[in-house]
Amino acid sequence: MTSKKTVNISYTGKAQELIRSVQAEPGQRLKIINKKEKWELEGYLLPKNEFTSDNILLVKLDNGYNIGIEVTSDLELEKIEGQITLERFPRRLPSQKKGLPEISLLGTGGTIASRIDYVTGGVVMALDPEEIFFALPELFSEISFRNVKSLFKLGSEDIWYKQWQLIAKHVTEELNSGVNGVVVMHGTDAMHYSSSALSFMLGDIPGPVAMAGGQRSSDRGSFDGALNLISASRVAAKADLAEVVVVMHATPDDQSCYIHRGTKVRKMHTSRRDAFKSIDIPPLGEIDYEGNIKWNRIERRHRKKSVSVDPKTDFEPKIALVKAYPGSDPEILDWFIDRGKKGVIIEGTGLGHVPSFPPEDEKERSWLPVIKRATEEGLFIGLTSQTLYGRTHPYVYRALRFARLSGAVHLEDMLPETAYVKLGWVLGNYDNEKEVKKIMLTNLAGEITEKSRFDSFI
Amino acid sequence: MTSKKTVNISYTGKAQELIRSVQAEPGQRLKIINKKEKWELEGYLLPKNEFTSDNILLVKLDNGYNIGIEVTSDLELEKIEGQITLERFPRRLPSQKKGLPEISLLGTGGTIASRIDYVTGGVVMALDPEEIFFALPELFSEISFRNVKSLFKLGSEDIWYKQWQLIAKHVTEELNSGVNGVVVMHGTDAMHYSSSALSFMLGDIPGPVAMAGGQRSSDRGSFDGALNLISASRVAAKADLAEVVVVMHATPDDQSCYIHRGTKVRKMHTSRRDAFKSIDIPPLGEIDYEGNIKWNRIERRHRKKSVSVDPKTDFEPKIALVKAYPGSDPEILDWFIDRGKKGVIIEGTGLGHVPSFPPEDEKERSWLPVIKRATEEGLFIGLTSQTLYGRTHPYVYRALRFARLSGAVHLEDMLPETAYVKLGWVLGNYDNEKEVKKIMLTNLAGEITEKSRFDSFI
Numbered sequence: 001m002t003s004k005k006t007v008n009i010s011y012t013g014k015a016q017e018l019i020r021s022v023q024a025e026p027g028q029r030l031k032i033i034n035k036k037e038k039w040e041l042e043g044y045l046l047p048k049n050e051f052t053s054d055n056i057l058l059v060k061l062d063n064g065y066n067i068g069i070e071v072t073s074d075l076e077l078e079k080i081e082g083q084i085t086l087e088r089f090p091r092r093l094p095s096q097k098k099g100l101p102e103i104s105l106l107g108t109g110g111t112i113a114s115r116i117d118y119v120t121g122g123v124v125m126a127l128d129p130e131e132i133f134f135a136l137p138e139l140f141s142e143i144s145f146r147n148v149k150s151l152f153k154l155g156s157e158d159i160w161y162k163q164w165q166l167i168a169k170h171v172t173e174e175l176n177s178g179v180n181g182v183v184v185m186h187g188t189d190a191m192h193y194s195s196s197a198l199s200f201m202l203g204d205i206p207g208p209v210a211m212a213g214g215q216r217s218s219d220r221g222s223f224d225g226a227l228n229l230i231s232a233s234r235v236a237a238k239a240d241l242a243e244v245v246v247v248m249h250a251t252p253d254d255q256s257c258y259i260h261r262g263t264k265v266r267k268m269h270t271s272r273r274d275a276f277k278s279i280d281i282p283p284l285g286e287i288d289y290e291g292n293i294k295w296n297r298i299e300r301r302h303r304k305k306s307v308s309v310d311p312k313t314d315f316e317p318k319i320a321l322v323k324a325y326p327g328s329d330p331e332i333l334d335w336f337i338d339r340g341k342k343g344v345i346i347e348g349t350g351l352g353h354v355p356s357f358p359p360e361d362e363k364e365r366s367w368l369p370v371i372k373r374a375t376e377e378g379l380f381i382g383l384t385s386q387t388l389y390g391r392t393h394p395y396v397y398r399a400l401r402f403a404r405l406s407g408a409v410h411l412e413d414m415l416p417e418t419a420y421v422k423l424g425w426v427l428g429n430y431d432n433e434k435e436v437k438k439i440m441l442t443n444l445a446g447e448i449t450e451k452s453r454f455d456s457f458i
Numbered sequence: 459m460t461s462k463k464t465v466n467i468s469y470t471g472k473a474q475e476l477i478r479s480v481q482a483e484p485g486q487r488l489k490i491i492n493k494k495e496k497w498e499l500e501g502y503l504l505p506k507n508e509f510t511s512d513n514i515l516l517v518k519l520d521n522g523y524n525i526g527i528e529v530t531s532d533l534e535l536e537k538i539e540g541q542i543t544l545e546r547f548p549r550r551l552p553s554q555k556k557g558l559p560e561i562s563l564l565g566t567g568g569t570i571a572s573r574i575d576y577v578t579g580g581v582v583m584a585l586d587p588e589e590i591f592f593a594l595p596e597l598f599s600e601i602s603f604r605n606v607k608s609l610f611k612l613g614s615e616d617i618w619y620k621q622w623q624l625i626a627k628h629v630t631e632e633l634n635s636g637v638n639g640v641v642v643m644h645g646t647d648a649m650h651y652s653s654s655a656l657s658f659m660l661g662d663i664p665g666p667v668a669m670a671g672g673q674r675s676s677d678r679g680s681f682d683g684a685l686n687l688i689s690a691s692r693v694a695a696k697a698d699l700a701e702v703v704v705v706m707h708a709t710p711d712d713q714s715c716y717i718h719r720g721t722k723v724r725k726m727h728t729s730r731r732d733a734f735k736s737i738d739i740p741p742l743g744e745i746d747y748e749g750n751i752k753w754n755r756i757e758r759r760h761r762k763k764s765v766s767v768d769p770k771t772d773f774e775p776k777i778a779l780v781k782a783y784p785g786s787d788p789e790i791l792d793w794f795i796d797r798g799k800k801g802v803i804i805e806g807t808g809l810g811h812v813p814s815f816p817p818e819d820e821k822e823r824s825w826l827p828v829i830k831r832a833t834e835e836g837l838f839i840g841l842t843s844q845t846l847y848g849r850t851h852p853y854v855y856r857a858l859r860f861a862r863l864s865g866a867v868h869l870e871d872m873l874p875e876t877a878y879v880k881l882g883w884v885l886g887n888y889d890n891e892k893e894v895k896k897i898m899l900t901n902l903a904g905e906i907t908e909k910s911r912f913d914s915f916i
């Protein structure tokens with residue numbers, strides 16, 4: 001899957017016609033005008049890349065963002081003064097010093113791969129992990145890279161279980177080949193789904209699997225994705241840790257990154273650098289820009305050279321995550337049954353409630369009979385909370401009653417997203433109903449804590 | 459609707475038989491044993507209330523929680539030493555001092571109504587707002603209550619648009635009768651859905667509508683619901699404010715409450731007293747236990763005696779809120795179309811994305827064609843973010859492109875829950891498609907801010 005293919009950087013079709021009409025080349029500064037929609041903007045024309053469809057112009061704005069603009073008959077171009085140089089990096093890693101801690105790096109796509117140009121200041125089509133590493137030469141003096149591979153290039157929300165399986169396979173190969181750790185570069189939006197999946201699939205590992213991405217870029221010569229990547233590489237190379245973690249900015253500035261447990265982390269902001277937060281537990285640790293790690297007082301799995309990774313990657317895709325809320329239509333569960341789903345995680349309210357006792361004449365709003373129907377059909381129905389923080393059903397008797405009533409299972413303090421991913425993994429690897437329930441309620445990778453901490457809330 | 463009916467406190471059926479078998483009366487301390495399920499617990503038998511079904515025993519645990527226990531053939535009782543006195547409060551409000559600021563209080567159910575026994579230390583069936591007020595005599599020296607009504611008794615997740623309409627009608631009556639403000643007592647789990655609904659339905663109001671609930675009780679003589687209720691009453695009576703707000707604990711202790719804007723608040727923890735958080739903006743203000751209010755630097759609507767409330771309460775119930783995530787089944791939108799939904803709010807990832815460009819051989823995972831189909835069918839499709847914090851699509855061109863592609867609308871920094879409620883309200887009151895879109899993107903009650911604040915994140 002390593003992407004060594006040639007990228008076609010020539011525009012075609014309508015985009016090509018329009019560009020030719022002003023005799024522009026990639027790198028040229030342009031004014032782009034849409035008279036009908038009454039907007040205009042300026043930026044540098046970028047080369048087409050493998051994701052650009054035929055009628056899209058790729059443009060770099062002055063704020064640093066690359067955007068795609070659809071070519072319609074209302075679009076006009078105007079050549080204006082300004083030109084940037086488009087360079088491409090060589091494709092081979094340089095030879096490295098001996099005796100450095102060794103890691104491998106896997107690329108999967110996402111912002112971090114397309115925005116690294118801010119680090120160098122130049123405009124590059126940074127499509128491969130190699131290129132990113134050429135942009136961060138400082139790392140090469142402290143870490144040695146055994147393998148740098150691009151597995152695929154997908155936005156994080158488009159990555160699902162087949163991709164998780166592929167990542168798990170490659171991580172396994174690398175770890176079993178003896179590297180100290182592995183870095184997985186990943187889009188940020190849905191990174192916490194993938195970090196959960198890898199946590200369950202990989203099981204016991206000898207060293208860290210550190211995921212990192214670029215949350216955003218800026219026009220201030222931002223260090224965003226770069227600090228995350230450097231920090232993740234250092235965690236993979238040196239940290240006394242044997243878990244899947246997410247390494248992302250701790251604060252809006254470039255002082256340090258948090259090391260979040262893969263099953264207890266969530267993207268909590270659309271755009272801030274420090275968007276990732278550990279939920280209900282503190283981050284495992286914090287790594288500053290010089291690479292010093294401060295660990296928090298929370299148990300973690302330590303490095304153990306002797307472990308050989310034996311992943312369990314089967315996954316049942318017929319699952320769903322659904323929100324219950326005032327006025328929600330409970331028959332959605334019937335639809336899930338019809339679609340052949342094997343299990344559903346409900347994001348309930350408060351302690352893990354669903355609309356249950358509406359007024360007599362609005363009975364069809366109660367989820368209880370439908371949940372009962374679903375569990376009787378053999379579906380696993382798990383309850384989490386849309387509050388995100390806190391634990392469902394702290395009082396076992398109340399929960400017992402509800403469970404007896406409907407067959408649903410309250411999933412302690414598991415995050416809804418983590419519960420969804422775990423469910424697919426559990427259903428993929430176990431088929432006895434009782435065992436599924438037992439394992440859903442067993443802490444495997446830090447996703448369930450025994451006691452809630454008072455110090456870990458907003 | 460004021461509940462003056464007599465409550466039947468006698469157990470019947472299987473519960474009655476079991477209680478008679480040990481000759482116990484409500485108030486008696488019991489050991490309850492389930493040998494088959496291997497658990498036992500101790501607590502005081504409570505009188506049956508109108509929510510207790512025939513085969514449920516109501517028991518007060520030593521930690522202060524009241525629980526319902528299903529009577530099955532495995533259940534055994536044992537009378538043990540201990541007895542509590544069951545008092546009932548008188549049913550009429552006392553006469554009040556003249557010249558005090560006047561408010562009205564509406565009850566809708568929830569924990570606050572059933573747990574007030576912690577304030578007095580006695581065990582009461584506090585089913586009506588009157589009774590709560592007898593438990594808080596200190597309030598009567600500073601505030602006069604024109605009306606205290608129980609509209610209905612529902613868990614907050616069971617309250618929907620018909621109940622919102624009823625609350626709005628009563629709030630309107632009270633405000634137009636000249637009270638300074640209105641307190642709405644409400645269960646906490648879904649209170650933010652109701653506070654959004656009232657914000658849109660009521661429109662311009664002369665003074666505050668302050669919602670409050672009891673997040674939890676404890677065995678420490680907790681002041682939880684009481685402080686919230688006292689603070690909400692003071693806000694309603696005296697605050698220079700003309701908005702729907704949620705008044706709940708600011709911290710885990712009983713020092714103060716936050717005054718949250720009704721459209722920008724969310725329950726963020728399953729069980730903490732300070733579970734409610736303003737999202738993306740600071741709370742409007744903070745009221746301490748002595749009633750002093752400190753306002754934050756954020757615009758708010760000020761009291762204006764002259765305003766007469768003219769609510770718009772129509773509501774289109776055929777709406778849905780759905781989460782998009784890795785592996786989510788986009789055909790759920792087709793099901794919504796089949797169900798006759800008129801609009802759907804999607805809780806997307808990151809800046810408001812949905813799985814869009816999966817690998818070629820997994821094309822069925824892309825939401826884009828289905829969103830396009832839905833918008834072509836005339837459904838309004840709005841995009842929010844499951845990060846909860848932050849704004850969708852900060853770069854208008856990228857969003858334009860997506861919108862052109864699919865017809866979906868990014869809803870700025872509106873919370874998913876607020877957007878869902880607003881959608882039902884907008885579709886209920888406007889039918890022109892263009893107008894619906896325009897109003898969804900117009901700030902009506904603080905639900906959309908123009909510029910995100912840097913100081914309002916976790």
